[in-house]
Amino acid sequence: MTTTLNSETLELDATRTVAERLQDMLAEDLAATEALLLERSKSPVAVIPDLSDYIVSAGGKRLRPIVTLAAARAVGNTGHGTHALAAAVEFIHTATLLHDDVVDNSDLRRGKKAAKKIWGNSASILVGDFLFARAFTLMVETGSLEILNILSSASSVIAEGEVRQLQATGKKDLAASDYMAIIEAKTAALFEAAARAGALSAGSEKYAESLAQFGRNLGLAFQIVDDALDYGGTTAIIGKQVGDDFREGKITLPVIIARQRASAEDKIFWDRALSVETQTAQDLSHAIHLIRASGAMEATAEAALDYLDLAKQALRHLPDNEWVRSLSDLADYCGERIN
């Protein structure tokens, strides 16, 4: 029995991803964070913990808490403040997902039925509000007004990014710079805030800016990769239906580049296919073909790798230790996902 378990562990060791290795290194911190996520989603109103446990436990990668905790470890020690912060960051992210699903009208989330398909739009909106409020109660426990300022500012920037994205839906000639402004706000701002506040929660002012730059660039790359996988993965791998963005008329980098490089004929295809009203069921596979044939997927991967380079450069300002190295590995891992 013991032998079996050991060989299983060894087998797992061999195939462990960087994220899993980080999870091992952060096991204690993550356990404390998970306990807070569970405890603070409690409510006498049963649907609230039901719905939030459903989405909080729905196979999320805990990437934002991991960045928070590893940033803290890289520059100091963790304690209740850092754990509360990591849980708060995940609650903010979760609240955003719940509201996103209503805004995007998505049916799947993290490979499972979206919460709104089970509990309805209204409950998803209100439980999102609940988790957002609980995030701020958790942050009070860091004892730092500066951290509250960083995360509340990031939260308003996220909402701005979501509104920008809403307005860009179906805008076929969206510029790459507009796309970058959207993902900087809706995704990178929270990674940046998580890393900066993580450092501050461990008592380090000195490296907070470098870690913030790491978080920002990792977040940009992460979103570029995530958007690219919507044209290059399978449901099993990426945990969502391929082509979600395409079907919603959400314009992302692979499409922007492919459309820029398109022939006059292909431009006509893109303009029709990117309108939800005139899109047909066959358009997705042709869109994927054009994205690959034009080299847009490679160009997208290069853009992501450039941001990951910037993320790793920011880490060079930090003292060399196992946490800084693992954050650098995390950036590499993010780049590997797209290839």
Add this chain to the structure above:
Amino acid sequence: MTTTLNSETLELDATRTVAERLQDMLAEDLAATEALLLERSKSPVAVIPDLSDYIVSAGGKRLRPIVTLAAARAVGNTGHGTHALAAAVEFIHTATLLHDDVVDNSDLRRGKKAAKKIWGNSASILVGDFLFARAFTLMVETGSLEILNILSSASSVIAEGEVRQLQATGKKDLAASDYMAIIEAKTAALFEAAARAGALSAGSEKYAESLAQFGRNLGLAFQIVDDALDYGGTTAIIGKQVGDDFREGKITLPVIIARQRASAEDKIFWDRALSVETQTAQDLSHAIHLIRASGAMEATAEAALDYLDLAKQALRHLPDNEWVRSLSDLADYCGERIN
């Protein structure tokens, strides 16, 4: 004053007298608060200030900022911290309204077209999130973690109340105690937090609990009255369509009492009419008739007056000054609205 639909002019006069006196007394504080509401709803994403200015300026009574500011004045001096708090409280309230309109599917708000009818559900959800985030940034400027704790806790309680209300929709046999639990969470919690935090923002720990009890009971009475007006006012007076709650199947105190007192025949009416599916256009006027004939409106008014008495009793712990007296007048005014 008589309890009829025809006392419109008298009610409006009473409104002007109390509101104008309080607004005069608080003129400087309210101007500072308004300036913050305008300034902090700014965003490079134009739809955000457009939508939030629309709802923030939509004739709201600023009752919550007034309670916040008057509570602070009653026990000390106001300054940027109190003004930031008052603006934060109004932003939280506004965010709740925006999400409420989506959840309730209301077409009118404060007598105007609901924001979601102009900008859509998605923008209303996201701008609500934006204002909620900005509320917390404002609160950081109070410099008080305790205030942030009070308001973030109140915000999660509000969301709990909204979920409870959602679940109670169409529940014809809703108990009065369930109704009270709903309005305590969705309305009284914010008034309580506003008054408590207002006192703290002026540096007074000593009277914070008494002011919190004032706020809580005022909030309960205010919501009871507001719900009662849905069966007893006109669009011109209360700024919303009469019968909104009825049409949405929202069960409030006048209905609960009328249904408890109903004959077997009238119970059949209530059970059919309170189901959105089986309700007819004529049911509202019969419901209003039954509410009046059964004395349910008077009983509802009495319940409100009881809470207003408790609110005024809480003020007796405070030193006598013009601010405490004006808070007491505010309670009286709230009671006059129903008659």
